[in-house]
Amino acid sequence: MTLEEKVGQMTQLEIGMITKGDGDNIQIDNEKLEKAVVKYGSGSILNVKDQALSVDKWHEIIRAIQEASKRTRLKIPVIYGIDSIHGANYIQGSTLFPQEIGMAATWNPALMQRGAEVTAAETRAAGIPWTFSPVLDLGRQPLWPRFWETFGEDPYLAKVMGVAFVRGVEGDDVSSNKKVATSLKHYVGYSFPLTGRDRTPAWIPENYMREYFLPPFAAAVKAGARTIMVNSAEVNGIPGHINHHLLTDILRTELGFDGFVVSDWQDIKKLVTEWRVAADEKEATRLSIMAGIDMSMVPSDYSFSDILIQLVKENKVPTSRIDEAVSRILLVKYELGLFEQPGPDASLKSNFATSASRAVALDAARESLVLLKNENSVLPIAKDKKILVTGPTSDTLISLNNGWTYSWQGDKPALYPKDRHTVLQAIRAVAGDKVSYVPGVAFDKEIDIDAAVRAAQSVDVVVACIGEASYTETPGNITDLTLSEPQLKLAERLQATGKPVVLVLVEGRPRVINRIVEGAKGILLALNPSNEGGTAIADVLFGDYNPSGRLPFTYPRTPNGLITYDHKLFETEATSYGNTAFTPQFTFGSGLSYTTFAYSDLQVSPQSVSTNGEVKVSVSVTNKGQRAGKEAVIVYVRDVVASLSPPGKRVRRFAKISLEPGQTRTLTFTIRAEELSFTGTNNKPVLEPGDFEVLVGGLTGKFKIQ
Template structure:
């Protein structure tokens, strides 16, 4: 409410100088009064919630408290043949879980051998059945239902599905991330669900890692901005509203940087790197208001995430100021015993995790956590105060989410689920996320009358456009995808007025007849070769090399040898090595995972109805072992060492051209604590309307700790007509100049700094105070 009042009043207040002095004083007084009133109301609301929490705690038995800390998978309460029943819930199992074990949360989708994602009506029935059962309990504490809605309500059939996070980052458009959050929350709530395990605030700096595509890329600032905007859209000013829902930051912290690139394997991250690169995006998510955090499934420097008191309590709560509750990842508490060997028994694993700072356990298949924690609390090994602390945090989020006081009628499906407007936003996001990496001789856009051969394993599948967490966990069951959505091939056929032929298989792994493809190429003007990866996530996506598989290389080499112009289109969750093909291709389009509306969006770009504007949020490596991030240290580009990716971070072409000029700073010298103000002109120097993301980088010329060659500190995306020029203004707050010093504290040192925008560089000096 406070934020909303600020925005409404500020839009009027900025014009107050046009009014007489007396009226100005009145307006200023009114403005300050309403802000104070709003702050008082917010404080009163917090006090009311806190009172309710403490009242409930005082009434709860130990068993009821520990139940609140227990989260089970839906399969624990599911009917054996739930897929064919009107209601997949086994009421007897549900009552056992809720009335006997007092579980506080349920997660996940239905899961049977003949699984298909529930339609919205079935979800609403499932969750209402759960609410009705919770209402039978002594204190009527509601259950909070969690779901991984990571690119839309992806476990509800026919929901609006967006590009994955790596693509949203490539759009460099925070407004789209905000809208994705808004739409996802609305569709999650329309499905009857309560809580979204998203966004991923890990940063993706290890390209082998199979969850790279769930991140917003390799840059700290970009991740912080895009993730924060998603949270703000998803939660609004009050995530207890009917169309809003709480978010969950994951996976705190360091999960995304495994040394060997494989999921759930050790990360070796020193404290400085942790604080410089991996904590800031989580700090941004906490500041944006996310009330829950999911814990890192792996380990950092020998300490499993679920046993790390320093990270979970000292830093997360003491330093970042997080007030919500933490939740384990899948089965990860018991794995302190079964896998990590830091606990000598299952009971000790529970003790270690709870005392480290884990508030809720994603058990997920039984009630072992409940039973073991009850024993630990009864024996005094886990203090009752720690139990009360965890339960208070959980109850507070449930109260804030409005679960204790639900609306009399569920959120209407009409107007809130899979609307035309929502799908239009998804299509825009797909279009703005696609990166035109190469366009030799202006090969693209294609004339619509051109004859085109389409081939390759990703040309005629929807699953490869969406990736994991789509309808199913792995996202690879093509038969479940909606038939009214278009693959790349289908969209090209609809868009083109020329001859379109296809040589390919029915599944990703079907071998394509190379000779047939070469023969067909002779009869067409262009070849669109769609390559990449099949869908995957987590450990199922582990690979031993970034190299593209040999069959795809063989097909590409044969088609390039025909002499026909080849347009290489890549779909996948990480940058597989395409150098050999890309260097010979006439055009390269990096699609990554652009979502359910991607087919038409890609066709719009290929045929010029939409001008591409995506930019790489990662460094695309040239060779499989040459992994250097864009914000590399000086030693990484010195002597024989170099930064020479296939395509650098921030790279992305357009069908028009843009030029920056006149970069200037407000001053040549600043005192510490001052805001750095800069401006730059951006002009569309081409012949087509286009969007351009203008990126502002900073370099600290000399410091007591080695600094990156450049770091992204601001960006804006704008649309310009041919010949149009616009002046962009940026402000860099003092913190943008900071880094982690020798004593592991964030500091700002005086000295020279460079600002880089496009091809221009401006320098300023920061004075010692």
């Protein structure tokens, strides 16, 4: 390969560099395509211009790109990448699933894997072999506008769900016509900005980084993930794209990652314009490539190619580094089978948007719903009751989905399907003319609260659907988690009528609602359950489905009462030196059911274990209620005393089970002693002898490590 051909493989351009027009009228611009693929030999193209496209349109575009690649000297196929975040969301008519935060609330990795299998099959059906997912950032800063793209605050939960995602998308043979390559993102520490604002600095000590933020990536790398996308922000003053220690020392040498690393959007340029660690783009390019970036998401000009060729000719970037990057890229293309089948396969359209896939999405939406309050069994609602539905999330699919849905911000109603129910439509489908509807408020302004209050007088129960519109990345930045004043006012006025009010929270991050929690009889949390979410919510409200979701994060009571479940024990307690006791609004792992589960007979053995041994934890769970239900059994372990102050508890195992009324099931979990280590100040795992406690379903057991 010539130097120019190699650098071309390292170049990724956006779709606008080869097309003209927009929306459904987008089409290949042959002159632009020839320049991008034939002249510059660009190895990758990505994204949509402004909206999702049909399968047929994708076939037209991908086919033209790969035909152009055949006009190059080496005929190396282009790898097309796209953000299939919660399903193949940039392909019209695809099956969409709850966002990652909702999937985390299911605590069901098998369901996550089934959803990922559908996502892969539908992405590949469009001729696209590479998705920029999953997001493996931890959701430990709820202000962050991409919080809902995470699997929540716990690294073990994120690790298990992330591995399930990778296994579902890539499978055992990523060249299969139902599989695509993943891109783990955003490596690493992106989700913990000090301010909560997107793409702003994080300050994370390395031992804390290794303890919390690195494990989901490490597990997904071990599971075989082919590519990684880099943190767009910085950690400890070093932008992710020039952090050699993270990109090479840890990712390559320690974790053994052998795929390729791609930058995020324009992030080499931003080293100059935003982070100011390079005087010009030439220096930014040198720093990035030498740190470990293999492919640059440029994506809207040819600067990267021109500059990198200059750098190599000037001996500022060694040819060996270029060869290393290109070898990694070509290997992934080979593993994907692109050299044998670069273009789309029309027969794969039969894999697209099947009834079976939709059934999986509905299952996921149902299991993602978290029942947080059910005073006096206000839920389920009898189907003969008169119901008022109100609030800004009641009659829109946009809030049910959030960003990365048919467009970047997910805010174009015309793109949404007409045959999927909003919450209002789903409730009406069950209760018919017993349902009345008054909007009451928009997200940030009053419409007619008085009308909603009047309507409440003549019904048996009020369903107030409140929460957030769609957003992601910097457009979603906020400075206060408190729910908007018009929505709080609507709920307060409705509660003042004396009618039972059920709050349906449709949101991607935990908006503070302490003013209206006490007055609410029921609270159902819907973490962007997607297009099947309206039906799923109605199923739970009317009792056709028994809720089983559990919170994958800690829900704050106040804007500054931010804490994670694994805090130090004293942090929420009153102390002699003036620390005021406080509690979150809802604790991590919270979630009610229409049945009752009782835990008993917790057994921990052996009582003493060596540092290379293992502990078995068994517990019996009984369904004491009158209906079948699912339960997420969560095993926490507490290190009682450690040389670094220990967290109050950590999730070490979990399982989702289903029990019929009266049924008992005994579960046994095996935990290796080495998994109970912590990362010391030397950034190495430390396993100390001492006492440990096991906490499951209100029961406590003990053991020692010797």
